[in-house]
Structures are given as structure tokens and as C-alpha cells.
Amino acid sequence: MKFEGTDSYVAEKDLTIAVNAAIRLERPLLVKGEPGTGKTELARQVAASLDLDLIEWSIKSTTKAQQGLYEYDAVNRLRDSQLGDERVNDISNYIRKGKLWTAFEAEQRAVLLIDEIDKADIEFPNDLLQELDRMEFYVYETGEMIKARQRPIVIITSNNEKELPDAFLRRCFFHFIRFPDMETLQRIVDVHYPGIKQSLVREALAQFYEIRDTAGLKKKPSTSEVLDWIRLLVADDVAPEDLRGDARNALPKLHGALLKNEQDVHLFERLAFLARQRG
Incomplete structure (x- = not known):
């Protein structure tokens, strides 16, 4: 599995080397660079080139790491219990799968894009350390461990708006996209x-x-x-x-x-x- 660029995306040699190194090391690829230099498009082109599904998680200032795993809708469950809905007997009906869960349970390897991670709170990257490292997480409400069937290719983009934690950086393969000549x-x-x-x-x-x-x-x-x-x-x-x-x-x-x-x-x-x- 090797990325060599596509007909619609001009990838410099050092960028293709970085992508393939991250794939071989099975580590997230952290891509930084000026806005508009093709960081997000890189993930799409890697997925297209390798014929893999792309799962995009666009980060906002209000995004929490837990949302990437799953969310438990306790309010909806309480409302259903008041209405006598039988769905309340199965708590899994109120678990919303996040992008990481979707990538982990995919039958075939996928490309997971975590886009503009620097928009989130400073603790956001640290909150995903174990999940991205071990490729598993625990669902406390149902008591099940979710493990990746196929380790996804993780591409993380940053516009360098804030510094990322050292512990997070150590677990990534880093590449800076220079502005093209x-x-x-x-x-x-x-x-x-x-x-x-x-x-x-x-x-x-x-x-x-x-x-x-x-x-x-x-x-x-x-x-x-x-x-x-x-x-x-x-x-x-x-x-x-x-x-x-x-x-x-x-x-x-x-x-x-x-x-x-x-x-x-x-x-x-x-x-x-x-x-x-x-x-």
C-alpha cells in the first residue's frame, strides 16, 4: 500500500515519503502548513489513490474528543422512559457512534481525517492519545471494548493556530507542507x-x-x-x-x-x- 500522488493532486516527493512512512509505521500523519496548501485535500487524495473509504471529522472550537468515540443521549432516553417506549430497555439505542468508532468497525481499512485539530481545546489531542495509539476504547454504558478491525490510516491537519502537546506529537509522523515555488x-x-x-x-x-x-x-x-x-x-x-x-x-x-x-x-x-x- 503506497501513495504516489494522483492526476488531480500535485504531491511533492517529500510529502509522498511522509505519507508512506506514516502508513508503514502505523502512526498518525500530522500535516501542518498555511491554510489553502492542500492539507485536507491530501487525505481525500490518499483515500482515492489507495481505493479506501474516507471518514472526515472536521474539528470546531466546541468539539470534544469524546464525540469522536461516541455520545450517550441520556436526555432522549429519559424522555422515552416517560413515554413508556420499550427502546429504553436497550441502552445501545441511545449510543451515537463517532468518527473513530466508524473507522474502527469498518470491514476494510479506511482513511480517517481529523481536520484542523488546532481549533479545539488544548486538551483535545491528549484526550485521544490512548485511542489513537492502541486503536481501541471502552464504552462504559454498554460495557464493551471497541477495537479496530483494520487499523485506519489517520491524517491529522493543523493550521498551527496553537501548539500541540509534546506527548501527542511524539506519537505522530510530522510533515510541514511548504508553500509551493x-x-x-x-x-x-x-x-x-x-x-x-x-x-x-x-x-x-x-x-x-x-x-x-x-x-x-x-x-x-x-x-x-x-x-x-x-x-x-x-x-x-x-x-x-x-x-x-x-x-x-x-x-x-x-x-x-x-x-x-x-x-x-x-x-x-x-x-x-x-x-x-x-x-
């Missing part, structure tokens, strides 16, 4: 938009990297945002020479796809004003 990004664009005019791509990417390198920029545009931007440029039939002129004299054309806060918009407005003053 221009050559790699051009390959990514070609995958998404085959047959696109290369002159437009070259000019757009040159301007894109100039924008990313602008001093004082609060939020650098990501891979997904440049793909949206190029899609709009193609849809509006923007010529490469028009893009060059726009870059010298004003905000980037269709800048709303790249600049996502007013501070960065004001920054480019000031730069454009200074450029016009200099003639």
Missing part, C-alpha cells in the same frame, strides 16, 4: 486548468508572488486563492499585458480573490497611489 504552483494550475494560456499563467503567478512578498501584508494569499483568481482571469478573458499594466498602476485586478481584509486592500491602495505619484 513558482514551478510547482504552475504544475498545480495546469492540473486544475488544462490547456490554459501559459503566457497568462506566467504573468499571473509573477504578480501573485509579488503580492505575497509585499512587506506589511497581513494575510498572504494561498494556493486555493490563486486558483480562484486565475479562474476569474480566464473567465473575464484578461490579457497578460492588461495584467501587467494593472499591477503597476492600481490594485490587483479582481483583487477580492486574493486580498481578504481591508488592511491589505488599503496597503495596495497606498502603494498604487505612491506609484502614480512617481509617474
Whole structure:
């Protein structure tokens, strides 16, 4: 079982090495990187490449680790008991299986994506240490031990919004997705938009990297945002020479796809004003 990338996902060699190392070691793969660099999509492409089912667990600030295992609906059971419902005699009727339970009981190996783990409380990763390490957990309400039939391939993503506990990090294989260079990004664009005019791509990417390198920029545009931007440029039939002129004299054309806060918009407005003053 080896991941080598797919036709629709450009995976650098060090990324494929990391994925395959995590599979061989049977450890979770922790993937960090800027938002929009393809961390979540990686799990989907690994599942597609290896012909495995994908189970996605998207983490929010209110998510608790227990929800990934199971939840006991005591309120619903109390209501049913008051109504005389016979379902109350079987407590398993009120156990809701979480994403880990679903992955553990799958007949065939699955890919389990724990997406944006750094959004949750700082204790969240520690609360999953034993379950991810031993691939089992205990259901206290029913007295049963749930063990993984097939050890899932676990991919965990983080935007690096907060530090993860050392004990958790020790149990993971780590990989940081660097922002792609221009050559790699051009390959990514070609995958998404085959047959696109290369002159437009070259000019757009040159301007894109100039924008990313602008001093004082609060939020650098990501891979997904440049793909949206190029899609709009193609849809509006923007010529490469028009893009060059726009870059010298004003905000980037269709800048709303790249600049996502007013501070960065004001920054480019000031730069454009200074450029016009200099003639």
C-alpha cells in the first residue's frame, strides 16, 4: 500500500515519503502548513489513490474528543422512559457512534481525517492519545471494548493556530507542507486548468508572488486563492499585458480573490497611489 500522488493532486516527493512512512509505521500523519496548501485535500487524495473509504471529522472550537468515540443521549432516553417506549430497555439505542468508532468497525481499512485539530481545546489531542495509539476504547454504558478491525490510516491537519502537546506529537509522523515555488504552483494550475494560456499563467503567478512578498501584508494569499483568481482571469478573458499594466498602476485586478481584509486592500491602495505619484 503506497501513495504516489494522483492526476488531480500535485504531491511533492517529500510529502509522498511522509505519507508512506506514516502508513508503514502505523502512526498518525500530522500535516501542518498555511491554510489553502492542500492539507485536507491530501487525505481525500490518499483515500482515492489507495481505493479506501474516507471518514472526515472536521474539528470546531466546541468539539470534544469524546464525540469522536461516541455520545450517550441520556436526555432522549429519559424522555422515552416517560413515554413508556420499550427502546429504553436497550441502552445501545441511545449510543451515537463517532468518527473513530466508524473507522474502527469498518470491514476494510479506511482513511480517517481529523481536520484542523488546532481549533479545539488544548486538551483535545491528549484526550485521544490512548485511542489513537492502541486503536481501541471502552464504552462504559454498554460495557464493551471497541477495537479496530483494520487499523485506519489517520491524517491529522493543523493550521498551527496553537501548539500541540509534546506527548501527542511524539506519537505522530510530522510533515510541514511548504508553500509551493513558482514551478510547482504552475504544475498545480495546469492540473486544475488544462490547456490554459501559459503566457497568462506566467504573468499571473509573477504578480501573485509579488503580492505575497509585499512587506506589511497581513494575510498572504494561498494556493486555493490563486486558483480562484486565475479562474476569474480566464473567465473575464484578461490579457497578460492588461495584467501587467494593472499591477503597476492600481490594485490587483479582481483583487477580492486574493486580498481578504481591508488592511491589505488599503496597503495596495497606498502603494498604487505612491506609484502614480512617481509617474
